[in-house]
Amino acid sequence: MESGVFPEKRYSQNFLVDDEAVADLVSSAGIRKGDHILEIGGGTGIVTQALADTPAQITCVEFHHSLADYLKKKFADRKDITIIEDDFLHLNLSTIPFTKVVASPPYAISDDIMYSLFAHGFSRASMIWQLEFAEKILSPPGSGEYHPLSVIGQYFFDGEIKRKVSPKSFYPIPNHFSALLLINRRPKAVRFDDYPIFVQWLKTIFRFKNKTVNNAVSQMEKNPVKGMDMQGSKDAIRDSELSEEKVFLLEPEEFVELFEMITQK
Numbered sequence: 001m002e003s004g005v006f007p008e009k010r011y012s013q014n015f016l017v018d019d020e021a022v023a024d025l026v027s028s029a030g031i032r033k034g035d036h037i038l039e040i041g042g043g044t045g046i047v048t049q050a051l052a053d054t055p056a057q058i059t060c061v062e063f064h065h066s067l068a069d070y071l072k073k074k075f076a077d078r079k080d081i082t083i084i085e086d087d088f089l090h091l092n093l094s095t096i097p098f099t100k101v102v103a104s105p106p107y108a109i110s111d112d113i114m115y116s117l118f119a120h121g122f123s124r125a126s127m128i129w130q131l132e133f134a135e136k137i138l139s140p141p142g143s144g145e146y147h148p149l150s151v152i153g154q155y156f157f158d159g160e161i162k163r164k165v166s167p168k169s170f171y172p173i174p175n176h177f178s179a180l181l182l183i184n185r186r187p188k189a190v191r192f193d194d195y196p197i198f199v200q201w202l203k204t205i206f207r208f209k210n211k212t213v214n215n216a217v218s219q220m221e222k223n224p225v226k227g228m229d230m231q232g233s234k235d236a237i238r239d240s241e242l243s244e245e246k247v248f249l250l251e252p253e254e255f256v257e258l259f260e261m262i263t264q265k
Contacts, residue, residue: 014173015043015046015170016043016046016104016128016169016170017171018169021165022050023050024162024163025047025104025127026051026102028126028162029100029125030124031051031055031056031100034056034099035057035099036100037058037098037099038096039051039058039059039060039101039102039103040105041062042060042061043067043104044067044070045070045074045075047102048081052075057082058081059084059096059098062083062084062085068083068084068085072085088105088109088116089112089116093116093117093119093120098120098122099123099124100122100123101122101126105127105129107130107133110130110133111149114149115152119191124182125157128180129178130176130177131164131176134178136150137150137159138150138154138159138160141249141251142248142249146248148199151202151252151255152199155252156191157186159183159184160181160182161181161182162180162181164177164178164179165178165179194227197226197227197228197263205217205220206247207219208220208247210246210247210248212244212246213244213246213250214234214237214243217230218234228263236262240261242257
């Protein structure tokens with residue numbers, strides 16, 4: 001490969017090599033002058049190169065030392081492209097003024113990447129993920145794949161799968177299909193200051209997703225969320241119209257309503 005670096009299993013590396021898929025990934029982002037693009041996992045630079053042809057500022061994060069070094073040399077003369085060698089999950093994203101995300105990230109840390117991204121106020125993300133993961137983000141209440149990420153993603157964003165991406169679009173060829181996932185921030189979505197606590201609360205209540213809200217919150221007393229009054233949580237929802245609803249049937253807005261009811265009691 002041009003980079004001189006070959007995929008490593010321990011990093012779950014499957015490099016995107018399909019120019020058509022890259023073109024669709026970048027064009028779906030609707031990049032305009034003034035946008036600041038965050039790319040996660042620059043890899044061999046195939047997406048970074050396509051982004052370089054847009055009018056945006058680009059920040060690319062790459063963990064692998066040899067790949068980061070290759071990308072820094074490749075784009076050394078581009079003042080509009082910044083290559084950061086670091087673990088994305090250890091970055092303080094508030095220091096990067098990104099407006100959009102365009103990436104084909106490592107699938108092994110997909111959940112953690114999206115929890116981190118959802119904490120920030122970007123307008124659009126065009127990303128290639130494993131098909132099952134993309135479907136999980138868009139899964140509706142009541143479905144078997146409904147998940148805390150479904151709740152958070154659908155509360156803040158409208159999303160769609162633009163198209164499937166063949167295993168042959170990657171090297172080495174994986175044994176699963178991928179998907180181009182496009183999400184756009186909902187105009188009325190409001191960020192809240194206690195997002196980290198909300199995420200932990202959501203993960204915990206989903207452990208009891210087949211129970212009613214009342215019963216789930218009772219179970220959560222044995223699995224307390226740091227920073228929350230669990231007994232107070234029981235008292236707050238006792239008379240709520242949602243108390244006898246099954247957890248996995250709640251709409252994203254209803255989870256937020258419950259959380260605010262508990263934290264603002």
